[in-house]
Amino acid sequence: MTGCHKNPARAQRREIMTQAQSFDYTRQDAAGASCTAQAWAKVPPSLTRDERAQWKSRAAAQLAAHDAVLVAHYYVDGDLQDLALATGGCVADSLEMARFGRNHAAHTLVVAGVRFMGETAKILSPDKRVLMPDLEATCTLDLGCPADEFTAFCDAHPDRTVVVYANTSAAVKARADWMVTSSCALPIVQHLKARGEKILWAPDRHLGRYIQEQTGADMLMWNGACIVHDEFKGLELELLRKEHPQAKVLVHPESPQGVIAQADVVGSTTALLKAVVDGSAAEYIVATDNGLMHRMRQLAPGKTLYEAPTAGQSATCKSCAHCPWMAMNALQGVVACLEQGSGEIVLDEAVRAKALTCITRMLDFVESHGAAPAGLVPHLGAT
Numbered sequence: 001m002t003g004c005h006k007n008p009a010r011a012q013r014r015e016i017m018t019q020a021q022s023f024d025y026t027r028q029d030a031a032g033a034s035c036t037a038q039a040w041a042k043v044p045p046s047l048t049r050d051e052r053a054q055w056k057s058r059a060a061a062q063l064a065a066h067d068a069v070l071v072a073h074y075y076v077d078g079d080l081q082d083l084a085l086a087t088g089g090c091v092a093d094s095l096e097m098a099r100f101g102r103n104h105a106a107h108t109l110v111v112a113g114v115r116f117m118g119e120t121a122k123i124l125s126p127d128k129r130v131l132m133p134d135l136e137a138t139c140t141l142d143l144g145c146p147a148d149e150f151t152a153f154c155d156a157h158p159d160r161t162v163v164v165y166a167n168t169s170a171a172v173k174a175r176a177d178w179m180v181t182s183s184c185a186l187p188i189v190q191h192l193k194a195r196g197e198k199i200l201w202a203p204d205r206h207l208g209r210y211i212q213e214q215t216g217a218d219m220l221m222w223n224g225a226c227i228v229h230d231e232f233k234g235l236e237l238e239l240l241r242k243e244h245p246q247a248k249v250l251v252h253p254e255s256p257q258g259v260i261a262q263a264d265v266v267g268s269t270t271a272l273l274k275a276v277v278d279g280s281a282a283e284y285i286v287a288t289d290n291g292l293m294h295r296m297r298q299l300a301p302g303k304t305l306y307e308a309p310t311a312g313q314s315a316t317c318k319s320c321a322h323c324p325w326m327a328m329n330a331l332q333g334v335v336a337c338l339e340q341g342s343g344e345i346v347l348d349e350a351v352r353a354k355a356l357t358c359i360t361r362m363l364d365f366v367e368s369h370g371a372a373p374a375g376l377v378p379h380l381g382a383t
């Protein structure tokens with residue numbers, strides 16, 4: 001690479017740019033559900049109140065009949081979250097989902113979320129059957145980091161410790177030294193920096209930059225982004241803050257820099273939830289997938305919540321602050337996968353075994369540092 005030695009920072013920027021993915025997630029002709037339009041088209045139709053009650057009861061019966069437990073992410077439909085809690089499952093972020101599924105005695109895990117979450121469950125619990133309501137539910141961070149290209153990127157930088165975000169395929173995890181979630185990324189990178197390690201980070205560029213700013217670590221970054229969080233807008237957020245000057249601003253670190261810069265709290269979904277429940281403020285502006293609002297409203301019913309602005313009311317699939325792949329999860333899918341045995345996660349054993357190493361390293365780190373770090377990062381005076 002010409003000029004690398006004369007200007008390392010410029011060379012690094014150039015390397016980052018070479019990793020840009022050009023896939024348009026809003027295109028109409030992509031295969032399967034790998035674009036937002038296809039994903040929205042696969043979202044099951046809304047149900048009436050009676051239908052919801054009937055599907056919930058049918059899903060609960062199927063869970064019991066198959067010795068299954070429902071492990072749901074905060075971003076999925078509220079009915080699924082309620083069903084998980086009512087049937088002994090969990091509603092959590094990806095770190096806690098992984099731990100819950102591993103530790104639970106059920107023979108079958110039904111993972112309501114996106115594919116990498118199902119894969120992580122299978123990596124940790126190879127003897128359990130892992131089902132998903134829709135196997136095509138994916139994630140732009142996962143799609144934007146293909147294993148072959150990522151492996152070549154790693155091979156070109158053998159001096160760096162490879163740290164990948166949970167939102168990656170099993171094959172990408174198999175190439176990594178560490179997996180992190182937004183709950184534990186900061187202490188793990190701090191730990192690696194203290195050991196003098198240089199880091200290769202993938203795939204989310206916003207989270208990576210935030211962690212780099214907080215730790216000062218030497219991080220070479222893949223250029224991925226979450227299509228939902230990438231749409232939060234700094235200027236519109238400033239206007240909303242003027243309308244609600246008492247509101248605390250809670251931001252997930254997959255959001256752009258101009259949004260994070262205005263945050264009172266930057267953190268994982270669990271950390272943002274905790275900030276609302278424990279915070280003394282009465283109003284909060286929340287910059288993350290609006291699926292989290294369901295649990296926030298349940299646990300903090302007296303608080304007023306505002307969704308952080310995306311591209312405006314006229315936008316549909318790209319900037320509605322809701323992940324189309326999370327939206328593909330529905331009660332009907334839970335029933336279908338259990339009744340038919342469909343949507344099973346199957347992994348190549350060699351890939352699974354390799355991917356296990358980086359996940360186990362993360363879980364061991366989290367456990368050896370006491371309770372799971374909540375990812376709560378006081379940024380500008382959080383309450």
Ligand code: SF4
Pocket residue numbers: 114138139140141167226227228229254289323324325326
């Ligand atoms: S919200 Fe973003 S990071 Fe989460 S699954 Fe959807 S695309 Fe991926």
